[in-house]
Amino acid sequence: MEAITIDVVSDVVCPWCYLGKKRLDKAIEAVGDDLAVAVTFRPYQLNPDMPAEGVDHKTHLAEKLGGDEAVTRAHEMLAGLGQEAGIAFDFPAVKISPNTLDAHRLLRWAMIEGPEVQNRVALALFKAYFEEGRNVGDRTVLLDIAEACGMDRAVVTALFSAGADVDSVKEEIGMARDMGVTGVPCFIIDNKYAVMGAQSVDVLTNAFREIAALKAQERIGKN
Numbered sequence: 715m716e717a718i719t720i721d722v723v724s725d726v727v728c729p730w731c732y733l734g735k736k737r738l739d740k741a742i743e744a745v746g747d748d749l750a751v752a753v754t755f756r757p758y759q760l761n762p763d764m765p766a767e768g769v770d771h772k773t774h775l776a777e778k779l780g781g782d783e784a785v786t787r788a789h790e791m792l793a794g795l796g797q798e799a800g801i802a803f804d805f806p807a808v809k810i811s812p813n814t815l816d817a818h819r820l821l822r823w824a825m826i827e828g829p830e831v832q833n834r835v836a837l838a839l840f841k842a843y844f845e846e847g848r849n850v851g852d853r854t855v856l857l858d859i860a861e862a863c864g865m866d867r868a869v870v871t872a873l874f875s876a877g878a879d880v881d882s883v884k885e886e887i888g889m890a891r892d893m894g895v896t897g898v899p900c901f902i903i904d905n906k907y908a909v910m911g912a913q914s915v916d917v918l919t920n921a922f923r924e925i926a927a928l929k930a931q932e933r934i935g936k937n
Contacts, residue, residue: 716926717750721902723890724836725758726817726850729792729803732840734899734912736799741918749926754825755836757818757883758890758898761811768812768851775811802845812851816874818883820856823873824865834863904929 722738724731742751761774775785789805796803817839824832838859842848848855853874861867873879890900894908901909901918903925909918 715748715750716929717752718904718922718926718929719752719754721754721756721905723756723758723895723900723902724898725760726814726821726836726839727812727843728760728898729796729844730912731899732801732844733792733795733799734901735836735840736801737912737915738901738918740799740915741922744915744919745922749922751922753829753833755821755832756890756902757821757887758895758900759814759818759887760898761813762815762887764811764813764851766813766851768810768849771808771811804845804847807845807847808843809847810849810851812849814851815880815883816853816856817850818887819874819879820860820870822879822883823870824860824863827865831864835859835865838863 720738722731722735724734738753742753745751772785776782779785779788789803793803793805821832821835821839824835839850842855842859843850850856850859856874857867857870860870897910899910899912901913901921903909903921907921907925909921913921
C-alpha cells in the first residue's frame with residue numbers, strides 16, 4: 715500500500731478550513747483501501763494581530779468583508795456547503811473573533827500525543843467555534859476541549875502558564891508564509907505538492923491517487 719503525508723495548514727476560525735477538514739476526511743475514507751494517509755495540522759493565523767481578548771465577531775467580519783450584506787451572503791453560501799459536508803454552522807452563535815495562538819499551541823501539544831489525538835482536537839475546536847459559538851481564544855474553553863479529547867488538563871494548564879511553544883508556533887506560521895501560503899486551508903502533500911482551498915472530495919481523492927502513482931513510478935524508475 716502506498717503512503718502519503720498531508721500537512722493541513724489552517725486556522726481554527728476559518729470556516730473554509732472546517733469545510734476543508736470535513737472534505738479531507740471523506741477523501742481519506744474514499745482512498746482508504748489503496749492509500750495510507752498521515753495527517754498533521756499546521757498553524758496559520760488569519761488575524762495574527764488580534765488582541766488576546768478578541769474582538770466583536772459581527773463588527774470584525776463586516777469590516778473585513780465589506781458590510782453586513784456581504785457577511786449574510788457569505789454565511790448563506792457556507793451554511794449550504796456545510797450542510798452537504800455534515801457541518802451545522804451556527805454563525806449567529808459566534809460572538810467573539812479570538813486570537814488563535816493558544817488554540818494552535820494546543821494542537822501542537824495534541825500532535826505530540828499522536829495524530830489521532832490531534833485530529834480529535836482539531837475537529838473539536840472547529841465544532842466548538844462554528845457550531846456551538848464557544849470562544850476558542852479562552853483558555854478555559856481550550857482546557858475543556860483538551861480534557862474531552864483525552865489530554866491531561868493539568869499538563870496543558872502548566873504548558874499554557876509556562877508560555878510553552880509560543881515562539882515555535884509563530885515560527886511555523888512564518889515558515890508557511892515564506893513558503894507562499896497566503897490563504898487557508900492549504901494541503902501540502904508529501905512536502906512537495908500543494909492543494910489550495912477547500913477543494914471537493916473528488917479533487918482531493920484524484921490528487922492523492924495521482925501523487926501516489928507518481929511515487930510508485932519514481933520507485934520503479936530507481937529500481
